[in-house]
Amino acid sequence: MTEPVFCVKDLSISFKLNGKWCQATQNVNFDLMENETLCIVGESGCGKSITAMSCLGLLPKKKNIHIEGQVLYKGVNLLDLTEKELNDYRGDDLSMIFQEPMTSLNPVLTVGEQITESLLVHKSMTKAQARETGIELLNKVKIPEAEKRFSQYPHQFSGGMRQRVMIAIALACKPTVLFADEPTTALDVTIQAQVLHLLKELRRETKMSMVMITHDMGVVASVADKVLVMYGGQVIENSSCKDLFEAPNHPYTKALLNAIPRPDRHIDHLTSIPGQVPTLAGMPSGCRFSTRCELVSDQCAMTPDVNTVAGQQSHHYRCWNV
Amino acid sequence: MINTLALNVKTATVSTYQILKSSKLTWIGTLIFVIVTLMAVFAPYLTPYDPISQDPLAVLQEPSALHWMGTDSYGRDVWTRMLYGARISLFISVVAVVAAMIIGGALGIVAGYYGGRVDMMIMRVMDIMLSFPTLIMGLIVVAMLGASMTNLVIAIALTVIPKFARVARAPTLSVKKREYIEACYALGYSDIRIMVFHILPNVFGEVLVIGSLWIATAIRIEASLSFIGLGIKPPTPTWGGIIREGFNNFLDAPWIATYAGLAVLVVVFSLNLIGDGVRDAVDPKLRGE
Numbered sequence: 229m230t231e232p233v234f235c236v237k238d239l240s241i242s243f244k245l246n247g248k249w250c251q252a253t254q255n256v257n258f259d260l261m262e263n264e265t266l267c268i269v270g271e272s273g274c275g276k277s278i279t280a281m282s283c284l285g286l287l288p289k290k291k292n293i294h295i296e297g298q299v300l301y302k303g304v305n306l307l308d309l310t311e312k313e314l315n316d317y318r319g320d321d322l323s324m325i326f327q328e329p330m331t332s333l334n335p336v337l338t339v340g341e342q343i344t345e346s347l348l349v350h351k352s353m354t355k356a357q358a359r360e361t362g363i364e365l366l367n368k369v370k371i372p373e374a375e376k377r378f379s380q381y382p383h384q385f386s387g388g389m390r391q392r393v394m395i396a397i398a399l400a401c402k403p404t405v406l407f408a409d410e411p412t413t414a415l416d417v418t419i420q421a422q423v424l425h426l427l428k429e430l431r432r433e434t435k436m437s438m439v440m441i442t443h444d445m446g447v448v449a450s451v452a453d454k455v456l457v458m459y460g461g462q463v464i465e466n467s468s469c470k471d472l473f474e475a476p477n478h479p480y481t482k483a484l485l486n487a488i489p490r491p492d493r494h495i496d497h498l499t500s501i502p503g504q505v506p507t508l509a510g511m512p513s514g515c516r517f518s519t520r521c522e523l524v525s526d527q528c529a530m531t532p533d534v535n536t537v538a539g540q541q542s543h544h545y546r547c548w549n550v
Numbered sequence: 551m552i553n554t555l556a557l558n559v560k561t562a563t564v565s566t567y568q569i570l571k572s573s574k575l576t577w578i579g580t581l582i583f584v585i586v587t588l589m590a591v592f593a594p595y596l597t598p599y600d601p602i603s604q605d606p607l608a609v610l611q612e613p614s615a616l617h618w619m620g621t622d623s624y625g626r627d628v629w630t631r632m633l634y635g636a637r638i639s640l641f642i643s644v645v646a647v648v649a650a651m652i653i654g655g656a657l658g659i660v661a662g663y664y665g666g667r668v669d670m671m672i673m674r675v676m677d678i679m680l681s682f683p684t685l686i687m688g689l690i691v692v693a694m695l696g697a698s699m700t701n702l703v704i705a706i707a708l709t710v711i712p713k714f715a716r717v718a719r720a721p722t723l724s725v726k727k728r729e730y731i732e733a734c735y736a737l738g739y740s741d742i743r744i745m746v747f748h749i750l751p752n753v754f755g756e757v758l759v760i761g762s763l764w765i766a767t768a769i770r771i772e773a774s775l776s777f778i779g780l781g782i783k784p785p786t787p788t789w790g791g792i793i794r795e796g797f798n799n800f801l802d803a804p805w806i807a808t809y810a811g812l813a814v815l816v817v818v819f820s821l822n823l824i825g826d827g828v829r830d831a832v833d834p835k836l837r838g839e
Contacts, residue, residue, distance in 0.1 A: 286735055315738040315740060331728060331730065334748055337751060346738070397737070
């Protein structure tokens with residue numbers, strides 16, 4: 229088996245809130261192979277974005293944030309690096325796309341300036357070379373009249389187009405791993421489909437790996453190779469995309485999949501999971517999903533082990549009652 | 551699909567320049583200021599006299615065809631001294647304000663960007679500087695360093711730096727929390743790069759508006775300091791100096807101080823008109839955004 233390109237080991241992140249330490253994520257683990265897409269799914273506040281941010285070393289190094297574990301890129305632990313060393317990786321080998329295309333571009337700089345900047349910084353290109361590459365990139369993300377668009381400002385672009393520009397910026401230096409933090413959440417469905425299609429196509433071309441964060445199971449089904457389901461800062465199920473949709477194990481995953489409205493079922497009300505995600509400070513001891521679980525039993529007061537599904541090497545879940 | 555997207559893009563927004571163009575008062579202000587500046591630049595061509603050499607035979611003459619604004623107590627042509635004085639007064643004010651804009655703007659951006667202790671230290675020093683009234687601050691500096699052109703520039707710049715720092719800091723605080731700055735971190739840009747290429751362009755407009763307003767104040771400070779004898783030493787003409795000299799003979803020859811005072815008034819007024827116009831043009835509320 230080949231070595232994973234990117235690897236997160238026992239990543240735990242805690243914040244100090246009102247003098248009390250709260251754990252935002254607990255022992256998150258995942259491996260990412262070359263040309264593989266991993267989706268991290270879960271409700272708001274379950275620790276998806278925090279995980280992605282710490283993968284790029286974007287969490288501020290402050291006294292009230294405590295990070296444990298390892299984030300390994302090609303054998304280098306990114307958590308040990310200084311800000312300056314990290315800047316050599318960010319935007320070059322590791323890149324990120326953000327959720328809000330409307331606010332992720334600087335309104336006072338032209339789109340061209342923003343695309344070429346990382347080329348000038350990381351690849352030490354000349355301005356002319358960078359311009360050429362920039363226009364090529366705009367063509368690649370299918371923006372019509374790239375040459376003309378290159379010198380326009382972000383307000384002259386629509387939401388979907390801006391997200392394409394963001395993708396172009398993120399891909400400028402040909403990253404090995406691309407992190408996409410809910411790249412399609414702010415877009416309407418047709419544009420969403422276009423953007424996902426584009427991402428898949430680009431991934432095939434460039435052989436990069438991708439970590440996509442989303443709460444949309446539809447997105448997961450269309451792009452993922454592997455899926456990580458998170459709840460309350462823990463990974464509760466972890467499997468290949470096919471296995472997860474065919475045979476989900478954890479009650480939370482099942483409930484999530486049940487909550488997707490389906491055209492073949494006639495229903496009056498949308499299915500939902502009762503209750504709310506507990507706050508970071510009020511996490512139940514034992515199984516974190518126990519407050520909302522249908523199958524809850526006495527055993528759930530203890531933290532469940534990570535179980536492996538029989539016959540499926542890479543399918544793990546965290547539950548007592550399956 | 552993509553074609554319809556392309557069409558949406560052509561919606562025009564009203565540009566800053568268009569608003570500026572449509573304001574008549576701004577045009578009047580600009581016109582006055584440009585005329586005064588041109589007169590200062592071409593001073594030698596606009597008068598046959600020398601601003602410094604004295605003429606004992608023509609002391610304190612009333613305005614006439616020969617001396618449009620009369621002569622002062624040394625027999626020098628007041629019109630000539632006004633023209634040459636404009637050179638120095640405008641030069642000192644503009645240089646001082648531009649220097650203060652650069653230094654104060656940089657301090658404000660650094661303070662706002664790093665926050666915490668850096669912010670605290672820079673802004674407290676600015677607060678101390680602000681606690682001195684503008685004129686008193688100028689007085690202290692000139693009294694300590696002596697009266698020369700450079701020191702006058704330093705004095706005026708020092709009084710104005712904290713205002714620019716404040717104006718630059720406020721928008722920096724809000725801009726640095728935007729997603730596009732976060733995206734800059736994710737792209738591996740250095741702090742200096744982010745401040746210069748991503749925050750500065752967002753802050754520049756507001757700093758510039760204040761700049762145009764503060765040139766007017768700088769002219770006033772220069773005139774005030776010269777008036778109380780802390781400006782550039784005679785016989786070099788400055789507007790404040792001319793008012794000072796005219797004041798000594800105000801009852802015999804009121805025209806000297808009056809014309810110089812009027813010149814200060816007109817230029818300060820024109821700069822305020824420009825400042826108002828630029829402020830309106832930069833204000834997003836008026837742009838309907």
